Structure formats: C-alpha cells, structure tokens
Amino acid sequence: MRPLFSSFTPGYKIAWLFLFLLIGVVVASILSGLVLMISGVGSEDKVTAIYVGSAMQSVLATALPAYLVVALTHAAPAYYLKMTGSERIGEKMIFAVLVFIFSYCLASFLSQWNKGIEFPAWMSEVERSFRALEDAALENSNLLLSGKTASSLVLNLLIVGGLAAVSEEIFFRGALQQFIQEKFINRHVAVWITALVFSLIHLQFYGFLPRLLLGGLLGYLFLYTRNLWVPILFHFINNALIVVLHFFWGDTQWIQKIEEMPINGWFLLAAVASAVCTVLLFWGYRKKRLII
Known part of the structure; x- marks a missing residue:
C-alpha cells in the first residue's frame, strides 16, 4: 500500500508527530477518566488511576502517534522503525x-x-x-513502587518497565531521531537533539542530566545496532x-x-572511569562492525 504522505519533508513529519502527540494526550486523558468511571475499576484508588493513566499515555500519546506518522509516510513502517531485523541480535x-x-x-x-x-536567590520562584x-x-x-504484592511487581515491570520502554523508544528513537537525521543529515546531531527533547519532555529539571545521558546512550545504541x-x-x-530494587530492598x-x-572525589573518579569505559565500549563495537 502506498503511504498517503510519502512526499512529506522531515520537518512536516516532525510537526505531525508532535501534533499527534498532543491529540493523544487529550484522548488518553479522556479515556482514562472514562475507564476509571467503570464500576469496580477503582476510581478512588490513586495507584489504579496512575496505572491506567500511564498505560493510556504510553499507547495513545507516545507509541501510536509515532507509528501513525511512520505508517502514513513510509510503505513499511515496522521496517522503517527497525523492529524487524534479527541479524546478530544476541550480540547486540x-x-x-x-x-x-x-x-x-x-x-x-x-x-x-x-x-x-541550587538556583540563585533571584530565581527562587523558578526553583520552587x-x-x-x-x-x-x-x-x-x-x-x-510502594506495592509489596506479586501483582504490583508484575504490573510495574509491565507498565513502568516494558510498556514505557517500548512506547518511548518507538516515539523518540524509531521516529523522531530518524526524522531529525533526515533533516540535518548529521547522525550525532540527531542523537543529541532527540536526547534533549526526550529529557525536556519529562518536565523534571532535577533529573534532566541523567535523562539526557540516557537519551544519548539509547540514541547511539539505535544508531550503531540499527x-x-x-x-x-x-x-x-x-x-x-x-x-x-525498590520491591525487594526499598526499605533497607x-x-x-x-x-x-x-x-x-572518589565518586567523581568512578564517574570519569565509567564514562571512559562506556566510550571505549561504543568505539570497540563501532570498529568491530565497521560502522562509519
């Protein structure tokens, strides 16, 4: 089947991606409210509300918008997202x-x-x-993370661990990073712009730097392993x-x-060693696979 918008420029793809994201946020919010109104779901249970909201946001505001834009602009969306290849998958x-x-x-x-x-005094309102x-x-x-039952552990692994990982990677690495790379050509620019957006969109300043690093690592893993x-x-x-860790040892x-x-100083030295080892690991993989 020929994609409907195959002539779209990368800029248009990015614009549609975020437009669909905004629509998905609204739809997910409405559907979450409707689901929580169903008898027996537990509309008064805040934990249940968070689970339902998280699942809806992951599917409708993250994974689905990315897949729709890719499907509308490319004939083989799964192939474009690089979700079909299995060559050397164990090694990767x-x-x-x-x-x-x-x-x-x-x-x-x-x-x-x-x-x-810490912010200067004149930025106290921003800090607050x-x-x-x-x-x-x-x-x-x-x-x-406070749940101590087997069901809460399974739910957290499925929703917080699995669903969030799959949906966010489809959106950020599978779609956004590749659209940005199409626009700017430079792969490293694409990796770090995507990582920046990935960190900013979580709206957590005090987790910005580690999430930026996480986005960069995820971007290079996608770039080098394809x-x-x-x-x-x-x-x-x-x-x-x-x-x-929180389930088994959260109270320790x-x-x-x-x-x-x-x-x-010791923590800094360990962090520097960690950075060097990580860079060398990527360098070694890149050299072994002859990636330019």
Whole structure:
C-alpha cells in the first residue's frame, strides 16, 4: 500500500508527530477518566488511576502517534522503525547490557549532581516550581513502587518497565531521531537533539542530566545496532532495575545510602572511569562492525 504522505519533508513529519502527540494526550486523558468511571475499576484508588493513566499515555500519546506518522509516510513502517531485523541480535543485546553496566556509575553521578543544583536567590520562584514538579513526580513514583504484592511487581515491570520502554523508544528513537537525521543529515546531531527533547519532555529539571545521558546512550545504541529492540532492552533494564530494587530492598538502609550518596572525589573518579569505559565500549563495537 502506498503511504498517503510519502512526499512529506522531515520537518512536516516532525510537526505531525508532535501534533499527534498532543491529540493523544487529550484522548488518553479522556479515556482514562472514562475507564476509571467503570464500576469496580477503582476510581478512588490513586495507584489504579496512575496505572491506567500511564498505560493510556504510553499507547495513545507516545507509541501510536509515532507509528501513525511512520505508517502514513513510509510503505513499511515496522521496517522503517527497525523492529524487524534479527541479524546478530544476541550480540547486540549483550552490547546493550554491557553499555548499561559500564555507564551506570556515570548516570548515578549525574543524578546526584543534578539533584543538588541550587538556583540563585533571584530565581527562587523558578526553583520552587521545578521542585514542585519534581515532588509530584516523586510522589507518583513512590506510590507505584510502594506495592509489596506479586501483582504490583508484575504490573510495574509491565507498565513502568516494558510498556514505557517500548512506547518511548518507538516515539523518540524509531521516529523522531530518524526524522531529525533526515533533516540535518548529521547522525550525532540527531542523537543529541532527540536526547534533549526526550529529557525536556519529562518536565523534571532535577533529573534532566541523567535523562539526557540516557537519551544519548539509547540514541547511539539505535544508531550503531540499527535495531530498535536494542535500546528497548536497555530502557527496560533501566526501568526494571529501579522497580526490582525498590520491591525487594526499598526499605533497607543501603538503598537509601545509594540514593543519597554524596558527591566527592572518589565518586567523581568512578564517574570519569565509567564514562571512559562506556566510550571505549561504543568505539570497540563501532570498529568491530565497521560502522562509519
């Protein structure tokens, strides 16, 4: 079947992508409210509301808009999104796991550094606004992660881990990054613009730097492996690890110490080593695969 808008420029594709995203946000919000009105769903249960809202947003405001734009502009959407190739998939998945392991210390350092940023006095109102957004997001996360039943663990792994990873990678790496690359040609520009948008769209200033790094790593995984399932795996591991740690050890002191680890020379040295190892890992993979 010939795509309806095959002549669209990359700029138009990006514009339609975000227009569909906005429409999806509205539709997801309306449908979430309707679902929560159904008897027995639990309209008074905030945790249920967060699950329903998260699932609706992931499908209707993230994955579906990206897939629709790609389907309208390309004859084989799954092929364009690079969700069909299986060549050396095992090797690529191992590469994703290694990148996660080697980059973890750097991400943790950036997270702690970002959380400690203080604004000058004349920007106190801006800081209060950012803190309010951060507190609201943290409250929702804590509500989801507070469940200690097997069903809550499975739901978190499916929705917070799996569904979020798949939908966001379809939108950001599968669609947006490739549209930007079509427009600017330079692949590195595409990776980092997409990472910037990925971080900004979460509306969490105090998680901006680690999320920017995450977006960059996901972008390069997609760029070098040419398979969307590779960044999806990385993204899932990142989300699922948080879910699993909080489920089994959320109330322990060592988790709290890790989350409140102070910035010092040793932490900085470990972060630098983590960054160097991650860069060398990408360099080695690129050289091995003869990627230009």
